[in-house]
Amino acid sequence: MDYKPFLASRTSRMDASAIREILKVVSKPGMISLAGGIPAPESFPMSIMQDLTNQVLKKYGSTAFQYDLTEGFQPLRQALINHLENKGLLATQNEILISSGSQGGLDALGKILISKGDKIAVEAPTYLGAIQAFNPYEPEYLQMETDSNGLIPESLEQILQSEQIKFVYLVPTFQNPTGRTIPLARRQRIAELICRYDALLIEDDPYGDLRYQGDAVPSIKSLAPEHVVYMGTLSKTFAPGLRIGYILAPELIQHWLVLCKQGVDLHTSTFNQALAAEYLSGGYLQAHLPNIIRLYKPRQEAMLNALDQHFPSEFSWSRPEGGMFLWVEGPRGFDMEKLYQKAVQQNVAFVPGRFFYSQENEGLETMRLNFTMTDEQTIEKAIKILAEVTRKVL
């Protein structure tokens, strides 16, 4: 039977991404992968998981295994309200929706906001998972320019002046893929612009809690609450396999997100939401976060030191105060794909940066390096190998 005629036209925007092929290489035995984007399993609070599950079974019993509200498990929404208050974000229960990971939030926002051909503004480079969520709704992407301080506000203003857009999508803190953070002054400017042009902004903040030095920067949501949909996740500070994300949005948007989610998965796992509620309200997140930071900070330092020591002077890289990634830029015309092919032969993998651009043929000389999954010694070794191969390609 030929199934192709049965496919929806939107599947033309959902083609097998080349990055899947790249990430397949990663599981080859002996490969040192700086390619992934996932937390280290030793960052999970495994020592308390048994206690947490026992507590949930005792406290909620069969309620934790029953269907629940689409909006989310009430104790988790309450715990998140308290959690967000500490970050200067005020929310009511009606403004919080629990999503199945951040990905579930991105899909839902795409579904209720994007009609075919609608324009949305994204950073260049931007988060690949957002593109994968939005693509089936067939938008057009407008790329906004960035520098070492993230989004350049003038680039946003130019788009707001000349184009009718549905929304702006940003990862302002420790961005994936660059690790960059937009400083306060720029955030204020961005907030002012979206208010002036009455635009909608999606602020995706999966990494904000992973800060290894420096002071937290206020969210754009806190600067322009009515114009910003804020997204968070427990994937980096609890456990990604539980698939718990959340959206803080104005009530009318929340209303549509709830109707959307009803059709997509009814609600996120009650049991996992109950575990997350205990993790937050019991103070476990606060207690455990320093452990995660103690794990990642030296890994990031090891990677920065190795780059400083081994990499050719024609290359530059970001020096983030947190997150999971570094962004390396080679000289104009450098062939990062070629480096990738040769590096993999030497058992070191990374992601060529071009995959993070919504347009073709951009970022050809860039790469994303992840430091959370590998110990310091191995990172030092991998960067040394990468540097050697780089010199050969140069």
Add this chain to the structure above:
Amino acid sequence: MDYKPFLASRTSRMDASAIREILKVVSKPGMISLAGGIPAPESFPMSIMQDLTNQVLKKYGSTAFQYDLTEGFQPLRQALINHLENKGLLATQNEILISSGSQGGLDALGKILISKGDKIAVEAPTYLGAIQAFNPYEPEYLQMETDSNGLIPESLEQILQSEQIKFVYLVPTFQNPTGRTIPLARRQRIAELICRYDALLIEDDPYGDLRYQGDAVPSIKSLAPEHVVYMGTLSKTFAPGLRIGYILAPELIQHWLVLCKQGVDLHTSTFNQALAAEYLSGGYLQAHLPNIIRLYKPRQEAMLNALDQHFPSEFSWSRPEGGMFLWVEGPRGFDMEKLYQKAVQQNVAFVPGRFFYSQENEGLETMRLNFTMTDEQTIEKAIKILAEVTRKVL
């Protein structure tokens, strides 16, 4: 800020359903609800939940909390292959996808198959959750006629002859809302028709395991494997709050479902999939299913007996051999909405049948009754009240 201009055009198909309003009434104190469609919490295997979570923590450790394959947790897919083999369904790992509940499967199928305006054929009445999943993809529905034996094959044939359709959607066993099961001879005829017309059929089977008497009927999938996508769930036989469903589909369709799911939620909760894998592979499902049947069978009998005893002779109802619902039909012109309003005043709720039709003004004299959430004595009392109110409305 006015958010309406930001909404995607597809939201016009996602409006707040009146059934939500109906189900809100259910939570009123003192209300006896025959309206819901959810399993009794006392049907969950709570006595083994602690053991299951302990086993998962011990066996899989941090792997159960890490990101996992979009396709699904390998041990669960393997356990499902064995489970399905017992039902005469042969599958490879590449043909099984774990979805976030059946709802996640329905959304994914809608997303990869339905372009705006595409026609899909559904039973009249049909499952409301499927309509909610498909609606955002803006299909047109063609209604197929049913009788007490479910779908009438001639009605399907008429559509296949005259229309280009994307797929047929059926709940052939203990259907929601009617409780009806399509007998083998009709299934063979349906299988033959979809093969002859090279059509695609989605067979949704959430209730098949809840059989209280009679013999299991082969799935349509087993009769036309290449033309059928089969969907199952553990929501009725394990715990709905864990959100574990699955899809058995030909490989090319599976390929697109995986790409789709990557953008929607990356994967279903690893922890919950690991719990489900232990539940199936440890023989717990097989051991526990008789308990669920022992709980529901007398409830269904109590409801049938009460209907026989109290309801006016102008009414008829289905007598399913399993599932969660009965379907009651009043005489032509009977105003079920009026009955609903009056019944709620007497603290008995149900769902008027018209909500289960994809077209307006159909099924006005029908109602769906759920018997899983209420004990026998309360069912008897509720049906007696309903019968009294019915006589007043007649």
